Amino acid sequence: MWRPARTPGTGDLPWDHRAMLHVLYLIGVSAFAASGVLAAYRANMDPFGGLVLAFAASISGGTLREVILGREPLYWTHDWVLLTVIISVGLGTMLYLRFWTLPSRSLLVVDAGGLAVVTVIGARAAIQEGVTPLAVLILAVLTGVVGEVVRDVLCGEFPPLLLREDVYALAALAGGGCYLLLHHLGTGPGPAAVVSAGLVFALRMAAVYLGLQLPRPHRAGE
Numbered sequence: 001m002w003r004p005a006r007t008p009g010t011g012d013l014p015w016d017h018r019a020m021l022h023v024l025y026l027i028g029v030s031a032f033a034a035s036g037v038l039a040a041y042r043a044n045m046d047p048f049g050g051l052v053l054a055f056a057a058s059i060s061g062g063t064l065r066e067v068i069l070g071r072e073p074l075y076w077t078h079d080w081v082l083l084t085v086i087i088s089v090g091l092g093t094m095l096y097l098r099f100w101t102l103p104s105r106s107l108l109v110v111d112a113g114g115l116a117v118v119t120v121i122g123a124r125a126a127i128q129e130g131v132t133p134l135a136v137l138i139l140a141v142l143t144g145v146v147g148e149v150v151r152d153v154l155c156g157e158f159p160p161l162l163l164r165e166d167v168y169a170l171a172a173l174a175g176g177g178c179y180l181l182l183h184h185l186g187t188g189p190g191p192a193a194v195v196s197a198g199l200v201f202a203l204r205m206a207a208v209y210l211g212l213q214l215p216r217p218h219r220a221g222e
Contacts, residue, residue, distance in 0.1 A: 020190050021121070024197070028117025029082060030089045032057040035111040036151050037093040038102065043155040047094055053151050054090035057114070061146035065122055065139050069129050105208060111148060112171075112204035116197040119144035119172040123179040123196070124189065133180055140176025144200075145169050167207035175200035 036053035045053070059076050066074050076082050096102075122143025126136040145168065152160035175196045182192035206212040 021124070021193060024117055024193060025121050026082065026085050028114050028121065028197075029058045030085055031110050031114035032118065032147055033086045033089040034093045035107055035114055035148075037090050037097070038107040038110065039151050039155045039157070041094075041097050042107070043157075045155075050094055051087065051090050053154055054086055054093075056154060057147040057151040058086050059147070060150040061118060061122065061143040064146050065125060065143045068139065068142075069125070069131075108208045109205070112201050112208070115144045115148070115168075115172060115204060116175060116200035118147070119175045119200055120179050120193045120196045123176040124193070127180070127183055136180050137173060137176045140179070141169055141172045144172035144175075167203050167212050171200045171203035171207070174203060 033054040036055070036057035037050040039057075040050035040053045043049075062076070063074055066072075119140050123136055123140035125143075126139040131139070148168075149160045152158075178199050179192050179196035182195060183189075187195075203212070
């Protein structure tokens, strides 16, 4: 039987907070769906490949998190709105690319938006399950980055973006840590989500446009 959709990690919240986080989550999923199509476009895939990557980028991280937490059924299997959004954004992005060319860094910018939102939702879902703070951070990062890894592997991108960009998983870790801290300080879920997602996005944009990187180890004698 169909059940009303509920964003992961929002079951204990009032209706208005759940609605806000659900809208925020749909925005993040939309960004990932668009990033999947953009990646498929760069890899010269057909429209079906674009839809496959849209779904892979959008739900892989959340699926892994739910499996680890032992939740069933998986959230996206009874959320027709979420699935419709992914398909619609995927098809809309394909149509846009049919007539216009996107800027060279568009994939990175769109991807950063998805990473920011989905990471925070992952942290919220883990907190609701009562796991340890370290597990919250791990699940937040996995929720944020796994979709990109799957997307890049399917596109034949080696190494995946996660392993090519220093400030990627680190941005997700910072966002998850920020949300965890704000939660323990008693900040409301909405403001905490906005601040934490903003931190992730800012770090990724700094990496993309300012070349922000971690210092790399040097070999002996260099």
